[in-house]
Amino acid sequence: MKSTAAFAAAALLSGADAFWRMPCTSRTGLGRIDPLVEPDEVASHAHTIHGSGNFGWDATYDDLVSADCTSCLVTQDKSAYWTPPMYFVHENGKTEIVKQVGGMLAYYLLYGEKVTGFPAGFRMLAGDTRRRNITVPVPDPETSAWGAEDKTQAALEQKALGFNCMNYGKPGERTLMRHGMPTKEYMDANCVDGIRTEVFFPSCWNGEKDSDDHKSHLAYPDLVIDGTCPEGFDKRVPSMLFETIWDTNAFNGKPGQFVFANGDPTGYGYHGDFIMGWDEKFLQDAVDQCTNPSGLISDCPLFNIQSEPEASTCNFTMPEILKKEDCAGPSDGLCGNVPIQYGEAYASALKPGKTGEATGGLAPKPTEAPEQPTVSYIAATSAVTDKFGGGISVLAVDPNGAAPVASDLPYSSAAEVAAAAVTTTAPPAPAAPALTPAPSEKAPVGKIISTSTYTSAGIVYEVAIEEIAVTVTVEADGSPVPSAAAQVYKKRHAHHHHLRRDREHGLLGRY
Structure with a gap:
């Protein structure tokens, strides 16, 4: 089954x-x-x-x-x-x-x-x-x-x-x-x-x-x-x-x-x-x-x-x-001698077909300009990006509901993903029982049957659904006993799948 x-x-x-x-x-x-x-x-x-x-x-x-x-x-x-x-x-x-x-x-x-x-x-x-x-x-x-x-x-x-x-x-x-x-x-x-x-x-x-x-x-x-x-x-x-x-x-x-x-x-x-x-x-x-x-x-x-x-x-x-x-x-000056205008007021309108006054130098800055957020850089675990930048942030989500983890998806900058990962929080996952597969059991190999994405806090998350063949042992009373190896595999496979798919696309390390 x-x-x-x-x-x-x-x-x-x-x-x-x-x-x-x-x-x-x-x-x-x-x-x-x-x-x-x-x-x-x-x-x-x-x-x-x-x-x-x-x-x-x-x-x-x-x-x-x-x-x-x-x-x-x-x-x-x-x-x-x-x-x-x-x-x-x-x-x-x-x-x-x-x-x-x-x-x-x-x-x-x-x-x-x-x-x-x-x-x-x-x-x-x-x-x-x-x-x-x-x-x-x-x-x-x-x-x-x-x-x-x-x-x-x-x-x-x-x-x-x-x-x-x-x-x-x-x-x-x-x-x-x-x-x-x-x-x-x-x-x-x-x-x-x-x-x-x-x-x-x-x-x-x-x-x-x-x-x-x-x-x-x-x-x-x-x-x-x-x-x-x-x-x-x-x-x-x-x-x-x-x-x-x-x-x-x-x-x-x-x-x-x-x-x-x-x-x-x-x-x-x-x-x-x-x-x-x-x-x-x-x-x-x-x-x-x-x-x-x-x-x-x-x-x-x-x-x-x-x-x-x-x-x-x-x-x-x-x-x-x-x-x-x-x-x-x-x-x-700028093309068309467009004047440089800081504000904070709404800038004056520029007329089509006309030119402004050449600035002749740097525009004066306002005494109080709105602050922009900055980031405190932390050493990245990966520096993957595609050739053209790839601006959509994507995270792989831990199957146990823990915080998202960086995923080297082919359409995201891993540097960007890492930043999102360290600033995103999620409720702690409940402790899962430790399972040890029998030495003779192998992790089952499945296939992706559907994918989708959703947005939260300005970040686009991907959800992948994988169909996995699971061996089931039936007890004498008819109750199923799922394979321990299959359970371990379901808990650990998400991130590795994404990495493998990236390698298939050949995008790792491209700038």
Whole structure:
């Protein structure tokens, strides 16, 4: 006979059944173009753009899908993804773009039931370019302690930004832990592998393809990443996360400041834009069928995957008026002479087609800036990360209900997992009787029959269900006596399974 053993406690929150992450390993262009917010004119600030080769002033769905190339690795994805790039302003006022490491990752996380793929013509924006302050508690309390003030849409939008300090030799920081830029001094001392910016998009949908502000047709679930959708937004679309690693350590020890293209040195005004560019039926098929828990595009048979060199040849045609504008630098001031504005007040609006005043140097810092959480680094037991960063924190859960333990899953940074593991607590597990298998018994080998994930305190947990053949001895009175070896195996197998699966994917040690 067979028995089914779970690798986690029984009472678990429901979560994403699957996801994939789309590597867009090179950009299609860099310039002051924004067809979503400022169509048909020179945008107020620069963007780094990924995806369809038909991006432009007034790019529509039809324009994007008709492109003959994409800078993302799945050739069927002609979507457009863009965010403001990060710059470094030297002490003398010279400004240059900070290099992206591995391009950009776009996560498609499938939370909720009956997830609907984006329809043709769907567009959305996350974040607020003029925000320069934060009104939510720092650091975030545990989600179990969130009150009504934590679950307003304004609060959730602020919580949907992340700025992770990257150091693959030490424990990292969980997804969306820090909602603004750490100080340069902190980055110089700790972030030897750069800063990872994260912007999470709302996934609760009212059925409209767009809205006047490109936001109002969507809402965040009450825990940002997952949770309960507000009334009127009962449909679920893929939960999207844009993730970019910036090589800030290239400026270690150099006097100056980091600032985004919209003149934001705080990070609170970071934002992301998206125009859907998939064939509508194909995307729905991918949502329904690309359910391998690895999140790797290579594990979805629907996807046609091109090489990174092939993707790097995809560039959109820069409008003539912008061809001489150097948005990469070094140059004087930000691209378009955008002024740097700290706040704490709401930043003044930037006008499309216009330029501001060149800063001529560093922007003055406010006397009282909101503090951002930092972490006390502890030596990591593992320094595994995938090639492109992989921002979703995942923990394996002890089958006896003890605290989560680090798991080298192929879609997580083990440094990040270790950090989450040491800060996560759980009720102590009841003592289990010691069982000693007979020398002749061997641990049974099972197979994974289903996997799922759930979110708690901003961390995504994976649950794997393994079916194991169990030998049962029947006493004279008919009562079963389970094999001691099988019981021991069920208690100890969870973490080892995940390690073995990672080795099968060949991702250990990749940077």
